[in-house]
Amino acid sequence: MRVTKTEKIWLIVVTALYMLYNFPGLPAYNETVPMLIHAALTLIPLWAAVYIGMHKVYKVYKLRDTKNESKGDVKC
Amino acid sequence: MLSPTTIWIAFAIYMCFLLSVAFYVTQKEKKQKVSGGLLKTSVAWPILVMTYIASLMSTWVFFAGPGAYYRGGMGYWLSEISYIALFPIIAHFTMNKVWMINQEKGGTYVTPADFYFERFKSPALRTILGLIFLAASFPYISSVLVAIAQAADYATGGAINYQTAVIVVGLIMTIFVCIGGVKSAATADTVQGLLFIGLLWFIVIACLIVGFGGSLTAAVNTLWTNTPAFFSYPGPSGWVTNASRFGYPFACAIGWTIMLPHVFVRAGYFGDNLKAQRKLSYIAPLLQALVWTGTMLIGLIGLALVSNLTKGDTELIIPYMINNFVIAFNPTLAVFMMVAFFVGALAVGLSTANAFLTIASGIVSSDLIKHTFHVNVPAEKENLVNRIIIAVLGLGSLLIAINPPELIFTMIMFSIAIVMPLFPILVFGLYWKKATKQAAIAATIVGVILVLSTYFVWHLGDTWYGAIGLFGATITMVVVSLFTQQDEADSKEFYDTCDRANKRFYEIQE
Numbered sequence: 001m002r003v004t005k006t007e008k009i010w011l012i013v014v015t016a017l018y019m020l021y022n023f024p025g026l027p028a029y030n031e032t033v034p035m036l037i038h039a040a041l042t043l044i045p046l047w048a049a050v051y052i053g054m055h056k057v058y059k060v061y062k063l064r065d066t067k068n069e070s071k072g073d074v075k076c
Numbered sequence: 077m078l079s080p081t082t083i084w085i086a087f088a089i090y091m092c093f094l095l096s097v098a099f100y101v102t103q104k105e106k107k108q109k110v111s112g113g114l115l116k117t118s119v120a121w122p123i124l125v126m127t128y129i130a131s132l133m134s135t136w137v138f139f140a141g142p143g144a145y146y147r148g149g150m151g152y153w154l155s156e157i158s159y160i161a162l163f164p165i166i167a168h169f170t171m172n173k174v175w176m177i178n179q180e181k182g183g184t185y186v187t188p189a190d191f192y193f194e195r196f197k198s199p200a201l202r203t204i205l206g207l208i209f210l211a212a213s214f215p216y217i218s219s220v221l222v223a224i225a226q227a228a229d230y231a232t233g234g235a236i237n238y239q240t241a242v243i244v245v246g247l248i249m250t251i252f253v254c255i256g257g258v259k260s261a262a263t264a265d266t267v268q269g270l271l272f273i274g275l276l277w278f279i280v281i282a283c284l285i286v287g288f289g290g291s292l293t294a295a296v297n298t299l300w301t302n303t304p305a306f307f308s309y310p311g312p313s314g315w316v317t318n319a320s321r322f323g324y325p326f327a328c329a330i331g332w333t334i335m336l337p338h339v340f341v342r343a344g345y346f347g348d349n350l351k352a353q354r355k356l357s358y359i360a361p362l363l364q365a366l367v368w369t370g371t372m373l374i375g376l377i378g379l380a381l382v383s384n385l386t387k388g389d390t391e392l393i394i395p396y397m398i399n400n401f402v403i404a405f406n407p408t409l410a411v412f413m414m415v416a417f418f419v420g421a422l423a424v425g426l427s428t429a430n431a432f433l434t435i436a437s438g439i440v441s442s443d444l445i446k447h448t449f450h451v452n453v454p455a456e457k458e459n460l461v462n463r464i465i466i467a468v469l470g471l472g473s474l475l476i477a478i479n480p481p482e483l484i485f486t487m488i489m490f491s492i493a494i495v496m497p498l499f500p501i502l503v504f505g506l507y508w509k510k511a512t513k514q515a516a517i518a519a520t521i522v523g524v525i526l527v528l529s530t531y532f533v534w535h536l537g538d539t540w541y542g543a544i545g546l547f548g549a550t551i552t553m554v555v556v557s558l559f560t561q562q563d564e565a566d567s568k569e570f571y572d573t574c575d576r577a578n579k580r581f582y583e584i585q586e
Binding site: 001002003004005006007010011014018021022024025027029030031032035036039042043046047050051053054057058059060061062063064 | 150151154157158161162164165168169173300304305307308309310318321322350351354357358361506507571574578580581582583584585586
């Protein structure tokens, strides 16, 4: 199955941010403020990357009008 | 707190609602002469979103979730927020492709194994997968019955016997699915989903008002002073270590939101068009975050109010707060909240159990009876046979629930872990033409053995769940595919279907 450049970038960025969140040892145990800063610096960009990337990928994969051919259970 | 009569009346009203939904959907389908049967459906996006969310949430929201936040703290919530965000990207690369291929094949898939068979053309693989997906279903359905029975037991101070509640709830659940099938379950989920989200936040706000005068800042300050471990890794119980901070959300991202059989069919088969699939990707993470945050706040408020609950009792933090704090504040409110807790647990639990029961019966009738034992059931008797299977599976889950393990969490997470190794097979099947059926079978077996070893040999199940099995299955898939061959004709039809589906549904503009 073909994967476009936009999809590849989306996948790489999201994977990198997810790995960044899970980087071992960061933040240190029993540290409250670093935990919150770490979360802000990794999770907010992760969510942003997922939604911005999704928007861009969906623009690349424009949907064709299949309204007349898909009618729910009738097809089953 | 509540009399058995109150609980049974609440239960009866709720069951009447479910049965009337089943009746309404069945009659509507008869009028429209829809031929989807009990096990297949396609639904518009609002129902798709709500049935996905409702079937995903399970008893987690009212039991295991608040208990887990109580023990794991805010770090645990952050780890969940990390995987919730991943659903759109995983869905785009896997489930939306699954949906397109199913549509191209006329919407004929019933079970997850149907899709794997389409790609690998292996009856043996279909049978093995059917058995694994079935194995994942029983603990999950049982966990729901356990949770609801515990809720009834706790809410009435033991006046309703646990076993009685398990039997009654189990029987009603089975009858509901027998009558209405998957479409009625999906329709009921829409109402149930909205109901339990509303009740969840009602409980959050009420507990906050009772415990801290409605001030979240006061609750946070109390916790910051008394239990600062809530705001750092590894959490109050030392449970959210670096390893489990990765292992747990990873298990959820793959196992929970994609691979459990009832969510697999919802995310991959149920949408009535690709727009509905996309709406699911946009909305599901936001709704999940909303629900998870409410659940986390219950754990936070509970820990701020009382910090010495035992592990098992943490899963009953909601009724504990009602019994020990709300009742002194306002007895009427306490009664109302206890009923809300019971009905919420019932709604969220039954939506999941119904979904599981339907797909489990599909696995038995399609993957096992039809394709493994080659028993052809006449079309006019299919619904009857499916109803008998649903009844048998419902009763089987009921028997497991009568004597359950200590934590509902354990049952849910084992179900999730056991299906995780099947994810790399799905991905390689979609994107790698050299992937072979021998590799798929070997990866499935190796992955499941590794998950079982993680739990029962190495005792790392509570940290790594199915992650080791998933990595083992990935490596096995690559290695065995490189050393084995499969007739190209087997996969050619699959990839031709992919190409046709791409052209039919997309206009690629890059």
